[in-house]
Amino acid sequence: MNYTPRPDEARFLLNAVLDAPARLRALAPFAEVDDALQAQVLDEAGKFVAELIAPLNRSGDEIGCRFADGEVITPPGFRDAYKAFVEGGWPTLSVAPEDGGQGLPALLEAILFEWLSAANHGFTMAPGLLHGAYECLKHHGSEALKAGYLPKIASGEWLPTMCLTEAHAGSDLGQVRTRAVVQADGSVRVTGGKIFISSGEHDLSENIVHLVLCRLPDAPAGPKGLSLALVPKRLPDGTRNAVHCERIEEKMGLHGSATCTMRFDAATGWLIGEANRGLAAMFVMMNAARLHVALQGIGLLDAAWQKAEAYAHERRQMRAPGPEPASRGGEAADLIAEHPAMRRILDTQRAWIDGARLIAYRTAVQLDVARHDGDARARERAQRWCALVTPVLKAACTQQAFHGASDCLQVFGGHGYVRESGIEQVLRDARVTMIYEGTNEIQAIDLLVRKVLPDGGAGMSALLIELRDELDASREAEADVQRRLAQLRYLGTTLTMAAPADAALPFEVADDYLRVVMLAMLAWAWARIERAAPAGDARWSRPAAAFRRWVLPEFELRLGIVKRACEAVSARQAAA
Template identity: 45%
Template structure:
């Protein structure tokens, strides 16, 4: 059974104990935001997602989307849920107040996103794509476009999509063929076809604002010749309402492995009227504003799946009776013990638990720096935060989605045969989680971005925001008895990462394939080090509080046990990753193509 209770206590711990929430409240934009307000918003978000979205998850997966004559219908209940979503202000949580948003920190917005993705990932893609489109429009659109479109998109009245991929070009956008011809009135006529367009056509909003990559007639070849255009589904009339149908049509929806209630569309643009966003031939700059926002959001999708998979597996493990404990019957009054008594089941549950809690802690670290990069008054503070977010975005996207998929598979394994059939709903998590490792840039592409762009950028300056606080924590806690051998494990893992960084830099300069061969393992290693650092910080906080009687005593004790499991059962992977990185590309590239 799909089970979910919003993890509000852990969210509060991450926001106000593990991380310094005052970093956000010190910013002028969030001066009126306090921990109580954050807790209230998260509590209400938890109610909406668990009470409205969760009941639609399995039914939406079963029913899917349908298309007839270019019109896409979402599953039953989705339109009403979307209306409630917009009326509740959930589409506007972290959007700018000047365009109708609530102006809350993105740190809180991403926690709301986690709960949405945990309860109904397909539903979450509709407002999620709108969010990415509004970021690009806000940063690069003209004042006229922003003032007209952003309020409607932020309210949810109109939605958005990102139209990048074509049948012959996915990651290599330099190959795209969609064309845009300038018109005398300052608009453009856009023609071409796009595929894999999430939320490209649906019945939830009154209009859909497509952001489309295309080439101008005088465009240079490759990615330097790409521009970005705003192309609405319906052209607004003189009153600003959806009017004449524009030249964009959904020609089909994809039949997918998962996220079946999300409309993934094939779109045809036939002299569709659009407007340029940003400068000509500078569409990639605006596109990356969208993509970076979406990549963080996709990472949160992995976290959401990890949490709900864990909770569903725990519920089953406590109820399912099979065999007796190896240490002797734990429940002799029952015909068998619940499977939660078995060590291997505990291994799976604890792995899922530390996956979710660790990613939540790391995601909040990145989100807080994202807020600082956008709103800090000090230029150096903004720059340092931007460096950190740039470095960690591929890590969040790739590692969180890897761990989300791992947790979904472990949930199925916990259920055994009952997990493999549809009735219990956990096999849906596997199917839904799998796409997150692919879209918005495959996880292999994220790893290449990390080692090829983010590490060498600014002469390695991006690394300071990650390495320095971890090194400082190790130095400050060398003799801390609360951490015991954890501090040694963290120091060794950081050392392995530093050695790997130097090796990739040195070998990669001579041979780019060496950096490519190490990329995926390096990203995983960096992610593990980040998680290890935050688990150690959590222990320092939790140990003294675990001795204080009260309702939270068990919470802190569990946090310590979870950290111990991570250090003993997960972090040792860092040594193997270092050895794999050290081995280089030779065995990977030795086999000739024809031998495969």
């Protein structure tokens, strides 16, 4: 079966739980974006994804991209689908009107790309960097570069890449060796090699715009000496630039996307932003990409769940234990969907999908608030939310995508291990999300070491108080969430006190800290969902119950791991 978006469920989370339409209408650029328009965009996006993109997923995986004589041929149907994607205006959803866009909230673009990733992750890799490249060029590019490239990128007519990684330098960008030499006309000549470049070569667009991290001859060593250059496949006069794809990787998954090894032989380019400040420009692109990777995780887990849920309602095995389900009208309870072990798997993944979705959708709303709210304090709060929550979402959602997809494969038994079911493709495709755009370990270090500890946990504490104040202490379930948020605030204080005595401590417990933050936020999300959901609606009550029973107990485990590590540091100090 192919993935099917469910706009009605997205609207419930946006309208009934987050009250997102009203919050967005309060922002000047979206004053005219009413509920009806948002609903229409989501409905049409759902149809486009289900009818044009999802049917290409299986063949894209089986046929994959082909490489011959430096050229990449994408799987059958991908070119026509991408043409329809551009002609439908989907790349321009949140692009500013002055740049030829529709000026809609980032939230709608986020949901579109969640669904695209769920339906066909390989296809979605190509346009996945469009908006990040647009923002990078818009805020850091010269007027000449913007005039020549911004409209084509904004429309999706030209596709961009992000060229960071080199064979000797994975996550350590300070080791980048690709060189750029400034020319008399202000251009640069870029020489070097990059690996793992998604869609570095393809046949979807007539031009490919590479954004390349490089180093000028007189640049200081390390990350502070990096510059960012725009290096097109085809130059403004139409001639081919000295940019070459040497090969494409044979990968575990994502066969529909070409992961390329690229070579730049004194290729012509132009600096984006100031010399030696390339990371500042590149991180505009990377931060946008990290939220989208979190949404990829949510979408892929939903795709796995849809397959497993459908299979569980058609596969008949031995009778499930317990009373005859009243809803089955007396029919024998032999569907595996009725078996407690299978229901636990399915309801647990649903709890992750819906809870994480709510947090991700709120983060997308906060992106718009940070950009457009007239109140400086509101912008500051929104920026704090995005800085702290984005690494949590990226790491936790992608980890759950892989492990949750593996659990969903278990529902199929042996049929899940063979390719016919399609569930094994989701598992293979999901694995890379834990690695790219900053590994999950780097996300955890970014959260704790770079964002929580430097201000003594004050920013995280303020965010947790914000969540606490949105809950109703008179409701028992919400009071319990408030208690957990208070525990997490105290944990931040404990870490702040212990970390100076052991430099390794925060790096050792960063993963556990990130996980406990995600679990607390999921508890907040489910408290909000349950309050808004119709009483007795099993669509929401079953995953809510699964969350409390099977997911939330991990909170105490992770909290205890971090606390004990801090206590060990204190004990060593006392003994010294």
